[in-house]
Amino acid sequence: MRNILIILLASFVTIAIKAQQDITLEDIWRNYEFVPKSVPGFNFMSDGRHFTRLEENVIKKYDITTGEYVEDIFDASAIAGQKGFSGEMDRYSFHSDESLLMIESNSESIYRRSYLANYHVYNLQTGELHAIYEDGKVMNATLSPDGNYVAYVWDNNLYYYELKSETTLPITYDGSKNAIINGVADWVYEEEFSIVKTFWWSPDSKKIAYLRFDETNVREFTMTKYQNKLY
Numbered sequence: 001m002r003n004i005l006i007i008l009l010a011s012f013v014t015i016a017i018k019a020q021q022d023i024t025l026e027d028i029w030r031n032y033e034f035v036p037k038s039v040p041g042f043n044f045m046s047d048g049r050h051f052t053r054l055e056e057n058v059i060k061k062y063d064i065t066t067g068e069y070v071e072d073i074f075d076a077s078a079i080a081g082q083k084g085f086s087g088e089m090d091r092y093s094f095h096s097d098e099s100l101l102m103i104e105s106n107s108e109s110i111y112r113r114s115y116l117a118n119y120h121v122y123n124l125q126t127g128e129l130h131a132i133y134e135d136g137k138v139m140n141a142t143l144s145p146d147g148n149y150v151a152y153v154w155d156n157n158l159y160y161y162e163l164k165s166e167t168t169l170p171i172t173y174d175g176s177k178n179a180i181i182n183g184v185a186d187w188v189y190e191e192e193f194s195i196v197k198t199f200w201w202s203p204d205s206k207k208i209a210y211l212r213f214d215e216t217n218v219r220e221f222t223m224t225k226y227q228n229k230l231y
Helices: 002-022 025-030 187-193
Strands: 042-044 050-055 058-063 069-075 091-094 100-109 115-123 129-131 139-143 149-154 157-162 167-170 180-182 199-201 208-210 212-214
Touching: 042 091, 100 139, 115 139, 115 149, 139 199, 149 199, 157 208
Parallel strands: none
Antiparallel strands: 042 050, 050 058, 058 069, 091 100, 100 115, 115 129, 139 149, 149 157, 157 167, 180 212, 199 208
């Protein structure tokens, strides 16, 4: 019995060693053969029975238990051209009561996780559409818990937009490039801690807490791009 166990153990060790020899750095870092597979674009609904997916600029609703299609919740083409909306969606999210839809479009990458985008809020009950900032792209637009406001960052300053009056007011004034950042993490926090948005609504939607980063004394340096890539 002991001999059989030794033979089996030796076989497993041999198999393990061979398996390790078959794994190369090219497979790991160039071909990405061992990256976990996933299915992106899911948003589970509050009823616990349905989920939604974005398919060709249409948000479709499915039954979790059967995987069967139920209905279209929103078709972006229906409001194309309104309030500067192109009719194409990159991402979307629901307000907690699922009456409001936050739409992101024309995304422009900054670093690994941060990006600029055009943001719109669409009321699924009334059909009303709001452009959060019509003059350009902003970062991290976030609906307040009561659904009446949207906070966002533009040019390193934090703002909030009131849906009812369609007015925008600044929260900070001192934001500046390579110096002061309000409401958004600097590159180090983003890269090492996977943090981008650094502001939070209070539960009653009356206050916003935010982080302020001071990079005034951080010097600039040149980074070489190899093969026209950042890293």
